[in-house]
Amino acid sequence: METRASDPNGAASPAPTLPRATPVRRVIRESADTVTLELDNSVGRSFAPGQFNMLYLFGVGEVAVSISGGPVESQVLAHTVRAAGAVTRLLVNVKRGATIGVRGPYGSAWPIEGAARERLDLLVVAGGIGIAPLRPVIYHALRERHRFGRLIVLFGARRPDDLIYAREFNRWRAYPGVELRTIVDHGSSNWRGPVGIITDLLATTDFDHDDTLAMVCGPEVMMRFVRHALVGRGLPPERIYLSLERNMKCAIGHCGHCQLLPFFVCKDGPIFALPKVAPLLDMREL
Amino acid sequence: METIERLLREHPFLQGLDDRQFALLAGCAKKARFAAGEYIFREGQEANASYLVRTGRVSLEVNVAGRGPVQLHTVEEGEVLGWSWLYPPYRWQFDARVVEPLWAIFLDGACLRSKCESDHDLGYELVKRLLRQVHQRLERARFQLLDIYRAGS
Numbered sequence: 001m002e003t004r005a006s007d008p009n010g011a012a013s014p015a016p017t018l019p020r021a022t023p024v025r026r027v028i029r030e031s032a033d034t035v036t037l038e039l040d041n042s043v044g045r046s047f048a049p050g051q052f053n054m055l056y057l058f059g060v061g062e063v064a065v066s067i068s069g070g071p072v073e074s075q076v077l078a079h080t081v082r083a084a085g086a087v088t089r090l091l092v093n094v095k096r097g098a099t100i101g102v103r104g105p106y107g108s109a110w111p112i113e114g115a116a117r118e119r120l121d122l123l124v125v126a127g128g129i130g131i132a133p134l135r136p137v138i139y140h141a142l143r144e145r146h147r148f149g150r151l152i153v154l155f156g157a158r159r160p161d162d163l164i165y166a167r168e169f170n171r172w173r174a175y176p177g178v179e180l181r182t183i184v185d186h187g188s189s190n191w192r193g194p195v196g197i198i199t200d201l202l203a204t205t206d207f208d209h210d211d212t213l214a215m216v217c218g219p220e221v222m223m224r225f226v227r228h229a230l231v232g233r234g235l236p237p238e239r240i241y242l243s244l245e246r247n248m249k250c251a252i253g254h255c256g257h258c259q260l261l262p263f264f265v266c267k268d269g270p271i272f273a274l275p276k277v278a279p280l281l282d283m284r285e286l
Numbered sequence: 287m288e289t290i291e292r293l294l295r296e297h298p299f300l301q302g303l304d305d306r307q308f309a310l311l312a313g314c315a316k317k318a319r320f321a322a323g324e325y326i327f328r329e330g331q332e333a334n335a336s337y338l339v340r341t342g343r344v345s346l347e348v349n350v351a352g353r354g355p356v357q358l359h360t361v362e363e364g365e366v367l368g369w370s371w372l373y374p375p376y377r378w379q380f381d382a383r384v385v386e387p388l389w390a391i392f393l394d395g396a397c398l399r400s401k402c403e404s405d406h407d408l409g410y411e412l413v414k415r416l417l418r419q420v421h422q423r424l425e426r427a428r429f430q431l432l433d434i435y436r437a438g439s
Contacts, residue, residue: 127434127435157435158433158435162435185433185435186430187345189355191357192343192386193360194360194362195358195360196360196426197426197429204362221434225429
């Protein structure tokens, strides 16, 4: 299935590394260390689910952040940012009305159009902030419910408070054919859901391995375990897609910072079909 | 009305036992129901049973000074709660609090020990199954120790 996104905005333009000044329209607090920045998109730049933008905090630095909202024609582009490094620690404190630099979108996309053509079931497996690049897939599948089979979302997080987008869960579950299951590593006294690891959910989730497309995003060690669990349940590797994360700098495949042996994650990824990257996942040197 | 032996046969944990072994286990078993919020056992109490969960959810917890109860793991449909009855000093190590109403099969620990001692084939089958559960829990605990969702990990 095709992961290559078209480039309707001309990301490969004569000045692909030039950020455009973009106002922050809204800041949504998702958890203690995570916010969603809704950036002005009055110019109508479109994107494909799974792609990312480079966000530039003037005078500080630039960081790759997946587009986490939808729909594609929206007046805002959502980016969910978690405070993890020098730039993101400041990005999560950006206020409404501030201006940041944006360039993109870049990278490959989740193969949901191919899945729609075959009317496959979608199995979304996310860990932690890994739900962010998958939310556009969920929005797409909810909006075009008739084009897909079941939508199964399995979402693991550290603690209940780290289950970002929780305010939307009831709305997602209300659609026909949608199953959303969450699990946390450590519960709290008022948590009524399961406590354990994401593969516990997989082990007790029924899916048809002949008619399912799996999309996985989370910490790499989680994806390794999930990959084994999915293949063990009979899902063909070519219908398992992963989103890899590396240190993106130029985002156009020139600088080599995100090189993963034959691939530039920014240009060839971040979405890869499992057979392409399976040997790389098992290489301890990478 | 379902007999206890039929319920035992339906539980995934015991799949593969023979008729004689099911009959032996039925002598140690009875039905058990717990409401949400009830404690099935508490840390330090005598460990007297395994519970084969049919439906519901139980949270294994430990009380941490200054933090209150911390959930370590939940046990759900098809799983087994409790194996501290196997080894001295036969004490529960954690609290087991019912999160979703529980419908389970109670297997008396002393009765099981006695049957396993007198019938090593049954003992081997049970210990093999419990060891698989312990193995799965150990893998899970190791994975949780990695704390993979922590920022910057």
